[in-house]
Amino acid sequence: MVDESSGPSAVDPLGSILERIRIRGSVFGAAELGAPWGVQTPGLGDLTCYVLIRGVAHLELLDSPREQVSLSSGDIVLVAAGRALALKDTRHSVAVPFERLRLAAHQASGVLRWGGTGPRTTLVCGRLEFDETGRELFGSALPALLHLPAEAGGAGLLGVLSALASEVATPQPGSGPVLGRLAELLFIHALRVCIGRGTAEAGWLRGLGHPSIARALAAVHQEPGAPWTVESLAARASMSRSTFAAEFHRTVGEPPLAYVTAWRMRHAARLLEQGGVSIKDIAASVGYGSDEAFSRAFKSWSGHPPGEYRRRFE
Numbered sequence: 034m035v036d037e038s039s040g041p042s043a044v045d046p047l048g049s050i051l052e053r054i055r056i057r058g059s060v061f062g063a064a065e066l067g068a069p070w071g072v073q074t075p076g077l078g079d080l081t082c083y084v085l086i087r088g089v090a091h092l093e094l095l096d097s098p099r100e101q102v103s104l105s106s107g108d109i110v111l112v113a114a115g116r117a118l119a120l121k122d123t124r125h126s127v128a129v130p131f132e133r134l135r136l137a138a139h140q141a142s143g144v145l146r147w148g149g150t151g152p153r154t155t156l157v158c159g160r161l162e163f164d165e166t167g168r169e170l171f172g173s174a175l176p177a178l179l180h181l182p183a184e185a186g187g188a189g190l191l192g193v194l195s196a197l198a199s200e201v202a203t204p205q206p207g208s209g210p211v212l213g214r215l216a217e218l219l220f221i222h223a224l225r226v227c228i229g230r231g232t233a234e235a236g237w238l239r240g241l242g243h244p245s246i247a248r249a250l251a252a253v254h255q256e257p258g259a260p261w262t263v264e265s266l267a268a269r270a271s272m273s274r275s276t277f278a279a280e281f282h283r284t285v286g287e288p289p290l291a292y293v294t295a296w297r298m299r300h301a302a303r304l305l306e307q308g309g310v311s312i313k314d315i316a317a318s319v320g321y322g323s324d325e326a327f328s329r330a331f332k333s334w335s336g337h338p339p340g341e342y343r344r345r346f347e
Contacts (some may be wrong), residue, residue: 046241046251047224053254053303054167058082058216059209062158063144063201068151071121071128079160080171081112082216083120086198088154091124092178100178107183107194111223114168116177122154144201157201159216164306166299174238181226190222237292240285245270249281253293257300258320261293298334301327305343312339 066088073095083092085104092110093101095117101124104110112118119128134147163171183191197215200208224238233239240246249270253261266289267277281289297319304315316327324339332338337345 046247046254047221047228049251049254050170050237051221053300054170055164056167056217056220057162058159058213058220059162060157060159060197060201060212060216064154064156064158065144065146066122066154066156067148068122068154069126070148070154071119071126072131072134073119073128074117074131076115076117077160079114079162080175080220081114082159082161082219083110083112084157084159084194084197084219085109086155086157086194086201088152088156089122090154090156091121091126093119093121093124094178095119098177102178102180104180105183107191109181109186109190109194109219109223111175111179111181111220113175113177114172120156122148122151155198155201157197159212159219161216161220164303166303166306169299170237174233174236175227176232179223179227179232181223185226185230186222190219190226193218193222236286240281243280243284245272245277246281246284249277249289250285250292253296257293257297258318260320261290263289266293294330295334298331301331301339302335302342305339306346308343308346312343315339 085108090104227233228242240250249266252269267274301315301319304310313324316324321327
């Protein structure tokens with residue numbers, strides 16, 4: 034007999050989520066900056082990633098709630114979509130709008146060069162675009178500012194950073210796609226660190242840091258159409274029903290069956306976006322015996338009936 038708790042779904046609950054969303058990474062800038070320097074940008078529409086290849090920097094969110102962090106070589110910071118920020122060599126330096134910097138700077142080989150004659154900082158900026166399901170999932174799970182010090186990532190992350198630095202320093206044919214894939218790898222490593230350090234906001238990502246809750250989450254992600262009950266999920270977590278229900282709510286931020294419904298709707302939304310599957314079959318795949326019942330649940334979750342939601346992606 035195979036113990037389900039030792040299977041792939043229990044070992045890799047993060048993978049069960051990443052397999053069900055679309056992520057596209059891209060690197061939109063590399064800069065060589067001499068102190069003193071400073072730049073500010075409005076909030077971008079995507080999750081933004083800043084990697085400090087060399088030197089030091091100070092990053093500050095400009096809108097509420099204001100947060101700030103000091104960065105050194107090898108550090109990574111993720112900034113939520115829509116958050117305006119200033120990035121400077123020190124917190125006291127003047128930050129100019131990015132467009133002004135871009136027009137005034139010298140740019141060669143894809144690297145923007147700007148600033149004074151002081152110590153140099155090498156910075157790579159990227160973005161991560163998600164499908165609608167991914168935006169909804171990560172927008173609620175990640176903090177507005179996620180700082181990963183160089184020492185937090187381990188050998189795997191250091192390897193990705195080394196490859197990124199090499200590709201920026203010596204561009205080769207196909208560097209754009211390579212940098213995009215490296216940005217995606219950085220993001221996955223960041224999620225691992227976030228889970229390990231317990232820095233995720235309340236939600237599924239925080240739940241993945243709880244070994245017992247993670248087993249239940251992985252089971253739901255792998256089999257969204259299964260007839261889940263609090264009892265069956267508690268069994269996956271190897272916990273009593275009452276302890277599991279309380280611990281799940283405390284960690285994830287909602288009751289177990291509310292999470293099951295939300296995950297079913299996310300899975301259904303993904304299938305609707307892809308096309309090619311009937312609404313009746315989608316309803317069955319997420320545990321609904323009739324497409325009418327599914328349609329009511331999906332409209333309650335998304336604000337749109339399934340057919341209308343699908344037409345948005347045709």
